Amino acid sequence: MSLLQVNNVTHSYGATNRFWRAGRQKTVLSDVSLSIEQGQCLGLLGTSGAGKSTLGKVILGLEKPLKGQILFQGVDLYETNPSTRRRLRRDLQAVFQDCYSSVNPRMNAEQIIGEPLRNYERLSPNEHRRSISMLLESVGLSPEDRGKYPHQFSGGQLQRINIARAIALKPKLIVLDEAVSSLDMVNQTHVLHLLDELKTSFGLSYLFITHDVKAACSLSNSLVVMEKGEVIESCEDQSQLIASSHPTVKKLLESILSEHPRSRSIN
Numbered sequence: 692m693s694l695l696q697v698n699n700v701t702h703s704y705g706a707t708n709r710f711w712r713a714g715r716q717k718t719v720l721s722d723v724s725l726s727i728e729q730g731q732c733l734g735l736l737g738t739s740g741a742g743k744s745t746l747g748k749v750i751l752g753l754e755k756p757l758k759g760q761i762l763f764q765g766v767d768l769y770e771t772n773p774s775t776r777r778r779l780r781r782d783l784q785a786v787f788q789d790c791y792s793s794v795n796p797r798m799n800a801e802q803i804i805g806e807p808l809r810n811y812e813r814l815s816p817n818e819h820r821r822s823i824s825m826l827l828e829s830v831g832l833s834p835e836d837r838g839k840y841p842h843q844f845s846g847g848q849l850q851r852i853n854i855a856r857a858i859a860l861k862p863k864l865i866v867l868d869e870a871v872s873s874l875d876m877v878n879q880t881h882v883l884h885l886l887d888e889l890k891t892s893f894g895l896s897y898l899f900i901t902h903d904v905k906a907a908c909s910l911s912n913s914l915v916v917m918e919k920g921e922v923i924e925s926c927e928d929q930s931q932l933i934a935s936s937h938p939t940v941k942k943l944l945e946s947i948l949s950e951h952p953r954s955r956s957i958n
């Protein structure tokens with residue numbers, strides 16, 4: 692049994708316009724299926740507007756699909772009872788692109804990272820403090836950073852705080868929605884490396900949503916490419932992606948080669 696199974700998901704948003712408020716529906720996901728195994732990272736690639744973030748929201752239980760199923764640990768997320776859903780939800784976390792808007796600026800690092808622990812665990816003050824120290828250390832920060840506020844961290848450090856919060860409950864799957872896209876190249880490399888390490892040490896699985904083919908290939912075990920709400924390519928590894936004959940995939944790959952004209956590979 693796969694950790695996550697997305698079965699034939701279709702979703703649309705109600706389009707609105709100035710004259711006709713409840714307009715026609717716009718289909719943004721069309722019969723999408725994919726799966727993620729325990730301990731694996733699936734890279735979800737595609738151009739802007741392909742439906743990647745919408746699929747991420749559907750998987751996180753934030754956007755009920757019109758049709759199809761999200762099976763997480765074998766349970767249909769949208770058909771199960773509220774208590775099972777809450778139990779499953781702790782195993783399903785997310786890190787988003789904008790590290791600053793993902794946190795409350797009035798909370799310090801300890802409060803931000805401790806939020807899921809307060810919601811789901813009954814820890815003594817000492818256990819809570821120890822957990823925060825361990826989480827800060829697992830993302831390469833120091834326990835002394837616990838009292839700092841978001842504005843006192845760099846973008847890369849704050850994204851580490853977001854990652855620490857996401858791993859606090861030892862989840863099974865993390866949806867990383869453009870989680871490294873707003874970081875500079877150096878921080879991007881460091882955070883990708885950290886995510887890879889955490890995946891191994893905690894047995895985590897990721898859905899890594901990105902438009903960055905290089906980043907996707909560096910972290911992912913398998914890759915899916917979407918266009919206009921449909922899956923247009925599924926690859927077991929990057930060599931299959933390179934061999935794809937689909938024009939959109941070729942364009943995605945060409946964009947890397949034109950960025951790095953001397954590079955003949957995506958490594």
Ligand SMILES: Nc1ncnc2c1ncn2[C@@H]1O[C@H](COP(=O)(O)OP(=O)(O)OP(=O)(O)O)[C@@H](O)[C@H]1O
Nearest residue numbers: 704705719737738739740741742743744745746902
């Ligand atoms: N809440 C919403 N209401 C209406 N339309 C939406 C909503 N969210 C997204 N859309 C539309 O759905 C389509 C898919 O958007 P989505 O954000 O899922 O794509 P994406 O592949 O993640 O794009 P990007 O890489 O630019 O973030 C787009 O046309 C977008 O305008």
